[in-house]
Amino acid sequence: MAVTFSDLHTESGLKSLNEFLSGKTYISGDQLTKDDIKVYAFVKNPSDAFPNASKWYDAVSSRLVESFPGKAQGVSFSGQAASAEAAPANPIPVYLQAGADDDDDLDLFGDETEEEKAAAEAREATKKESSKKKESGKSSVLLDVKPWDDETDMKKLEEAVRSIQMPGLLWGASKLAPVGYGIKKMQIMMTIVDDLVSVDSLIEEQLTVEPCSEYIQSCDIVAFNKI
Incomplete structure (x- = not known):
């Protein structure tokens, strides 16, 4: 009707x-x-x-x-x-x-009109740009890596640490620092992509289990800063 x-x-x-x-x-x-x-x-x-x-x-x-x-x-x-x-x-x-x-x-x-077409194209480009996933944040982390005793080969210990590779993880500079009784610990910097790397999981599932645990007794986070 x-x-x-x-x-x-x-x-x-x-x-x-x-x-x-x-x-x-x-x-x-x-x-x-x-x-x-x-x-x-x-x-x-x-x-x-x-x-x-x-x-x-x-x-x-x-x-x-x-x-x-x-x-x-x-x-x-x-x-x-x-x-x-x-x-x-x-x-x-x-x-x-x-x-x-x-x-x-x-x-x-x-x-x-040409102006309207240009405006439409600009709006479409803006939508596509905003729909792209924003890059995840990054953090700079300083780790204390402690050996079992004064007889631990610190060069092997560092090699074990740096052997761990994964997306979003980049190892940086390192140095040895005295702990006491002739024992030294290694301090090492690393940069991580926050959404890809969990520092806690890295320590618990990589650095303190075999084969790294042959040289590493424990790891501690000394500094954790957003970049």
């Missing part, structure tokens, strides 16, 4: 539209369609006396401004422009047939 809105520039027409839009966001439901554009072309901004129609008008206006910035003041049907600010002098019926194939020549705002 066809739904008819006529005299949309009058209170009776707006009242009919307001009643029809009760409980709806757009003419056809929750999606903006050509039906909304057609009606919008013949409606001036409804007053608060027609809350449903006013809410619908604002929703359509917002969508048009988003899609076609700077050109949302009118639409054209088969090349004939109609202003959203000036309603026609004579009553104009608008027929909305549910399920009808309404693919007549509907030129919303004319051909897209």
Whole structure:
């Protein structure tokens, strides 16, 4: 059954539209369609006396401004422009047939200009850039690596430590520092990618188990700084 809105520039027409839009966001439901554009072309901004129609008008206006910035003041049907600010002098019926194939020549705002194409491309590039995964943070860590006793080969100990390789882990400078009773510990720097390397897991599952445990008695985190 066809739904008819006529005299949309009058209170009776707006009242009919307001009643029809009760409980709806757009003419056809929750999606903006050509039906909304057609009606919008013949409606001036409804007053608060027609809350449903006013809410619908604002929703359509917002969508048009988003899609076609700077050109949302009118639409054209088969090349004939109609202003959203000036309603026609004579009553104009608008027929909305549910399920009808309404693919007549509907030129919303004319051909897209070069400026609009450039703006669209810029928006698309911004979306792609923002959708890229941000690079994970990095940290600088100083470890104390302690041997079993003063007879531990510290060169072998360092080789064992540096033999551990994994994505996101980069070993840095090292030095020996006295502990006491002739025992020295090794202090070594490393840079890690936070999302890829867990220092606790590195110590518990790599540095203090075989084969590294042959030389390493324990490891302690001396400093942990975000880069």
